Amino acid sequence: MNEERKTILEMLAEGKINTEEAERLLSALSKETETGSDVTKIKSGYKYLRVVVEPGPESENSERVNIRVPLKLIRAGLKLASFIPKDAQVKVNEALHEKGIDTDFSKIKPEDLEDLLGQLNDLTVDVEGKEKIKVFCE
């Protein structure tokens, strides 16, 4: 039995909280534990980010893209990006903005990346039957 669960039960025994409140606290605690174990699985299980682009059934060109990027490299790259001087970051952001990418990569932290990858898991985008884009971790 972990410490938090024990404290809740002690509070219930002492009459500080009623049974409903104790139930609510225990369910919230179990949800938190489940989420925590998912994050651990993401951190330990996956090594690579894969991007696969395949021609769809209505596609005219037969271009195929298969990219595998080590997650360690992405993390290291993000960390390196945070060391770029601010004036250079502004120039990079402006160049990205011109290309239609409104993202400030210096603001993405390694923790955010873990969350992002956790949500990403197995994303498939079908571009009007022309191309099938799959982004997933393995």
Add this chain to the structure above:
Amino acid sequence: MIPLLLRIRIGRKSHRGVSLWLPLFLFWLIALPFLIALLPLVLIAALILWPSGKGKPILCAYLMIFRLIGCLSGLKIDIRSVDNTIYINLI
């Protein structure tokens, strides 16, 4: 782990291209002494620029280069179209 081999293939429509296996460990043997020789210069630059706040980023960026090299292993880029083929794999 640092990548030791680079497999590369660039082909065109008329010619599929030859798959080349390049021994990257030989390149690291040359690059590593160069990077280490660069350390005193980086330290001097970091010390000079420390009051302006740019010293720490310079020092960290230098160390991050080694980390980036270490993370390159496993990178694979495979792009195939009717006209061109590009395949890069760091092993």
